[in-house]
Amino acid sequence: MDRVTVSLDELPIRDDLRGQKPYGAPQAPLPVALNVNENTHPVPPEVADDIADAVARALREINRYPDREFLALREGFAQYLGHGLDASQIWAGNGSNEVLQHVLQAFAGPGRSAFGFGPTYSMYPLLTSGVGAEWIGGTRGHAYELSPEDAAEQVERARPDVIFLCAPNNPTGTPLPLDVIEAVYDASHGIVVVDEAYQEFAPRDSPSALTLLGGRPRLAVSRTMSKAFAFAGARVGYLAADPALIDALRLVRLPYHLSALTQAAAGAALQHATTMLRMVDEIVVQRDRMSATLEALGYRPSESWTNFVLFGGVADPAATWRALYDRGVLIRDIGIPGHLRVTAGTEEETTAFLEALAEIGAR
Structure with missing residues (x-):
């Protein structure tokens, strides 16, 4: 069967949907993925077994x-x-x-x-x-x-x-x-x-x-x-x-x-709510560590009550995002000028991000 390819505009799509883009963050198999606010901690084995x-x-x-x-x-x-x-x-x-x-x-x-x-x-x-x-x-x-x-x-x-x-x-x-x-x-x-x-x-x-x-x-x-x-x-x-x-x-x-x-x-x-919420406490520790280190590096982290940190003072968000990507760290450019967003991960993931960002700043 021949494959027929047309553009989206050639289909009878609703007028109010024309020109729109689907939701989605970049997906890449990088060692440290901190871009979509996931809980990067694995589910504890005893919880996974019960599930x-x-x-x-x-x-x-x-x-x-x-x-x-x-x-x-x-x-x-x-x-x-x-x-x-x-x-x-x-x-x-x-x-x-x-x-x-x-x-x-x-x-x-x-x-x-x-x-x-x-x-x-x-x-x-x-x-x-x-x-x-x-x-x-x-x-x-x-x-x-x-x-x-x-x-x-x-x-x-x-x-x-x-x-x-x-x-x-x-x-x-x-x-x-x-x-x-x-x-x-x-x-x-x-x-x-x-x-x-x-x-x-x-x-x-x-x-x-x-x-x-x-x-x-x-x-x-x-x-x-x-x-x-x-x-x-x-x-x-x-x-x-x-x-x-x-x-x-x-x-x-x-x-x-x-x-x-x-x-x-x-x-x-x-x-297993009690067990899972103990992970939350660990993530909050990494979030606050991330905010403190970002500030020490000269960035402007916003107050966060979440599992991520939005930080400003980024001269070129696209270039910084790419430099982190090249070092195996994926974060999010959410379109706010001069800002990037990063998820608080495990202690090891947080360390990898902070060290990569410090290396970029030192270039």
């Missing part, structure tokens, strides 16, 4: 559809999150991106809009365009901060149907005070999603937006297992909200969207 056993048991009934409502997993997430939550207040999907997509499918769409304060997670605009809604970008202060007054004023002007608040923020690492979330909620009429993908890396005494859920039926708090639980390859994200909001997400999800294997693996991993 493998749970998946093996699920395989015995793989000929049957999985539990459509994944009740056992929702109960596990509710128990992990605490705050008096129960299964009726929990939703889950194949990564938090799918969970956020469900929110947009239910509450955005053609003729509606979604909003976020830039710079922020680059998937928000892409997910928004995917459902045919308009993306509206807000702004942050010079240190990427937000005040309650400014945030509320921007939301009142935009009048969006869905608002994304990344807390702590990606790609900057910036914390988000609860009073900003409260102000945005009060200023809006739409759904407010607080994306807490990196909350486990914040100081232990910092309150979660989960504390704000009571009496706020338009508020949702999303999490992921990709970061703290070293589960990026399994693709599991989840969300807590009022039961009515959860019911809305059921209207748009695909049937049996969480496989039996995914449910089994995630449920087994949750049983």
Whole structure:
């Protein structure tokens, strides 16, 4: 059969998707990959064994559809999150991106809009365009901060149907005070999603937006297992909200969207939350070490409550990125002038990055 090749523009693609590029970070088989905010620590053997056993048991009934409502997993997430939550207040999907997509499918769409304060997670605009809604970008202060007054004023002007608040923020690492979330909620009429993908890396005494859920039926708090639980390859994200909001997400999800294997693996991993969170403490040590050394090298690291560091003072980000690449270290150029972003890895990976960067600076 002859192969027919045409350009994307020759296909009857939606007009609002023309010219767009798919999400993606560079992938390369380098010894030290610190570019996509993964948890680079391997899953402990005893945890991996329990996950493998749970998946093996699920395989015995793989000929049957999985539990459509994944009740056992929702109960596990509710128990992990605490705050008096129960299964009726929990939703889950194949990564938090799918969970956020469900929110947009239910509450955005053609003729509606979604909003976020830039710079922020680059998937928000892409997910928004995917459902045919308009993306509206807000702004942050010079240190990427937000005040309650400014945030509320921007939301009142935009009048969006869905608002994304990344807390702590990606790609900057910036914390988000609860009073900003409260102000945005009060200023809006739409759904407010607080994306807490990196909350486990914040100081232990910092309150979660989960504390704000009571009496706020338009508020949702999303999490992921990709970061703290070293589960990026399994693709599991989840969300807590009022039961009515959860019911809305059921209207748009695909049937049996969480496989039996995914449910089994995630449920087994949750049983080892204490073990997995000990890895978080190790990562925070490397993050703070990274920030201190970057500052000593003359760069300007931003405050980070995540597992990565955004650092400024980079004269030529593209050249620095390439010089690190040539030394076997992969980090991320996220498009902010004069800045690069690096994930906090193991002690050995962090050392490799810092030594490579110091060598570049000494040339």
